[in-house]
Amino acid sequence: MSQPFRRAAGGRIDRSRTLTFHFEGRAYEAHPGDTLSSALLANGVRVVARGPYTGRPRGTYGIGAEEPNAFVQVDSGPGEPMVRATQLEVYDGLVARSLAGKGSLGEEPDDSRYDKTWAHCDVLVVGAGPAGLAAAHAAGVTGARVILADERPEPGGDLLGGRAHLDGRPAMDWVTDLRARLAGLPEVRVLPRTTVTGAYDGNFLVAVQRRTEHLGPAAPAHVARQRLWHIRAGQVVLATGAHERPILFPDNDRPGVMLAAAAAGYAWRYGVLPGRRAVVAGAHDGALWAAVDLVDAGVELAAVLDARHLAGGQAHRALRDRGVVVAAGHGVVGTDADADGVLTAAWVAPVDGDGQARRIACDLLATSGGWNPAVHLYSQAGGRPRWSDDHAAFVPGDPLPAVACVGAAAGTFDLADALAEGAEAGWQAAAATHGGGGEEPLPPATDSVASAGAPAACWITARADSPPETIFVDLQRDATLRDVRRAVGAGMRASEHVKRFTTAGTAADQGRTTGVTTVGVLAGLLGLPVGAVGTTTYRPPYAPISFALLAGRDRGRLLDPERRTPMHERHEADGAVFENVGQWKRPWYYPAPGEDLDQAVLRECRAAREGVAMMDVSTLGKIDLRGPDVGEFLDRVYTNRFSTLRVGQCRYGVMCRADGMVFDDGVTARLAPDRYHMTTTTGNAAAVLDWLDEWLQTEWPDLRVSATSVTDQWAAVAVVGPGSREVLRRLAPSLDVSAEAFPFLTVRDATVAGIPARVFRISFTGELSYEINVPAWYGLALWDAVAEAGRPAGITPYGTETMHVLRAEKGFIVAGQDTDGTVTPHDAGLGWAVSTVKPFIGGRSLARPDTARNDRKRLVGLLPADPSVVLAEGAQLVVDADAPTPVPMLGHVTSSYRSAALGRSFALALVAGGLTHRGETLQAVDGGQAHPVVVTEPVFYDAEGARRDG
Amino acid sequence: MADLLAQRRSPLAHLAGELAATGFMRELPYLSSYEVRADPAEPAMARLGAALFAGPLLAAAWPTAGRAVGTGPRYALWCGPGWYLVVDEPGTTLESAMAGLPAVDVSAARTVLELTGPFARDVLAHGCAIDLHPRAFGPGSCAQTHLAKAQVILHQTATATYRVFVRASYADYLARWLLDAAVEYVRRIDE
Amino acid sequence: MLSVPCPWCGPRDETEFRYGGQAHVAYPADPAACSDAEWAGYLFMRDNPKGWFAERWFHSAGCRRWFNAVRHTVTYEFAAVYAPFTQPPGVPS
């Protein structure tokens, strides 16, 4: 028979449609609105998972986010491990299987879309149960911007399928009515299937919205499967409800043992009988009302136990009317199971003394030790829960600014009180942020319920001789009372320590059902009040978030911005291999057919040294500096002087941080008396601009200087090599390119290939070279024109690898590669660029005893004894690699290449004592191998600088 | 001159088709723009205001924090205290009006993505942390902020029209990001 | 995610800012006149109080202005923001 445990009517399911799903390889039927848990119960499937360490069978235990047992692996769709069956909406074609503790990621990449968005609101209401709905409505009618987030598919909370009445009508009528009203408020946004997972500083909350998972294969591919919401809220109303907690007893983990309100919820919300013959065991009125719900749904009540010694109250009367007598002062002390491990009977005994236990056959044992307010977000926001004897629970402690807790989350379990509290909080929150307005809506009227008495803090019912290893305090971790006793025996007193020792509360459910119970058990063992032990700290996320969602659309090509120069597509067409330099994509080398990196670089280097070559240097940082005091400012910022620079001239400059360490370097030109053009290294452009702004704003506001980034304004092509002058002459016929008219370290405005350009005669290779700058949108045209003009001379495009070889041959450092924040200009061999007469940032530090030491690491050259060995950058330098450990380390390799011009390998390095080691042989150790290297001057090519004029 | 202009290539020329296909995004290439840094109380700034914007009101009123002035195609956007971005039609030269002021031609440094229509705000909200609700940000508002992982200047020119100024080197990334964020909304237009 | 109240742009996410450490640590007028100890004090020594702290922030992705703020290092609450070279307004006790 299909769905033998399905009730004949009722529930928030669509019985007009039947879905088919597979669990553990078998096909079953369900209805839209079912969760996997409700559908399995309807089909009489009791075993859903297994204990991760014990392997014991486990069944559905709860009905929502609190579920500790029923985690399954979903194999349909993109597949997902560790999904709560209690929250997994069944769709046609769902395929799932049981788990024992952990799942596995699918083999195939998940190509679903994942999305993020930002949202702002005056009032964020978390939870759409009665209190949350009342709060959202009261806030919304003022015109305030409201977001109402709820993890369930539809609002209503515990009213869903419940039997409460509001304003004399079924409560769901009120819910439906309120939904319609909220839908009519344009500034109210209701987010179903949305779990608020974290509360952070400044009322910044993060929520996970499950948008299409419930549609299964019918989910449209263009709609993001999940969305991560970043919500900045003026006020937050936490109406997160409460989690039901069990009473522990021996063999409390068998399929068939469930939380009582959850069991009743299956009967009424999903129209499913969670069992046919039940024992209900509780310690508060709620358990009794769950028994009423179960018997009214058609479940035979074999026994109703209350650990309290109470009689009277409305719930007792309701049960008596149904022929059920509550066994006061009784609890469960054990269970029996069949061969599959599924519950067959409960053993029942008085909770006091050691009275005779009685066996009662049942297929459902519904337990409820009370309700734990869901204080997680309150706690994450900085609140400290406090123990309340009246509630027998931890409730929110001191109020937080701009955060209100209402309803069950605040320990207000009475429906009328919760509705009033919610409405008031929503109203106040709107008034505090939006200014309020209109008339405060009255919450609906409820039937009053007389209570039997206060809930009891009842944690365990067991006999003195019950084996503690059968009493599970954390079902998902298979942690037992024995583990807690061991922790106490080992001297632990704090719940945080016991949590880590026993792992209780550390699983995916974060101890939602039994975290407080564990604290209660611990308090009992220690003989302390529960409040003195205290809860563990609640940290985000409240529920697991998939990495795919955290990545959102920031994956693949969009993982990080790829900055492109205007010539990018030409480099692609020319077959360039790219490398990442910061966020920039730069051509690394341009292999000819059949060439590898080494061959291509040797060819590119030869072209630059012997013929003519070209490079895209658009990525260089560029800063436009204006104002009458730029010269003075640059004198303070650079180690050398720039105020004396004549218009049309350029100069190489070094910048230090205040500690005297090299920060950046580059060439800066004076374009007009009050105007300079600064260049920075590619990776440091933003940092240098920040640096300039910092000094101008926070130290020297009297200097009239403005700094504007023009990195992206200018595209630039370097034309390099002995043949470069001829290429430029062809491109700029009206420009006198002779060495006399256009000397080294000068800049000229010119028309190049018909494009207005600024041409710098500078060199990062030692060769004659020009850097032609044009407005970026002409960059591609300029590149093509240079290539065309250079074609007769065989102009060769080159990439960053060749650039590095060429500059390293000349001993030119790269700030950030040959320096690392511990290197002074003198260490880097740049003492010639350090003024001894003018002050500059970092200057004072160069006279500190530490920076003036002679044995500091300084830049040297290295020639490997074996000229075919290219040393690893970062390789350590030692005198004797076989010396006893620790081997004294002298320094390390910073740049290392193979040189076409030298016909051998070479390197730059930082070595303690620097050139005092000149001529000595050191060992460069890399991967356990020591390579002999000879220390040299750090200039390997054209030391006299004869080549830069061509 | 025509030859010269023909040599230009905008940062998003290669994505023009894909942007057009969304029905609500396009590149506004080659806009003239200048970064001007001066105290609006300076006489030179008053003169520049007068030269840029007809009428005594506009001439006097450089935009306050978070605001832009102008009705198009010429706008002045507040970027920071004493820092403005003057924007105009492609090819407009404003050097002479700006003489004597620290004004830097940055026309080629950025390009502009324009988003128009009922979904523009939602698409931006996928990557922008600032509040774009009409109560917080409306026509005439502008802000320097992050959109996805790019730094941008956001300028709302009309009720449902936003301009995103993005550095040329980031334009390809940002446009592809926006195209991806727009997928759901493009389908909604189709339906 | 802190919401940092830029005095010019209003509240913005922390990711738009750079943190600048303790405020009111002036660059010595004449570094050459500092003793080694004084100079090291300027370079390396900063307060690290539990409680209210005057510190510098830079709105790098927005208006690019440096400003000072009084912030509580336990609750992260901002009590005030104010311009460089001015003294902090009254600090909550």
Ligand SMILES: [Zn+2]
């Ligand atoms: Zn700002």
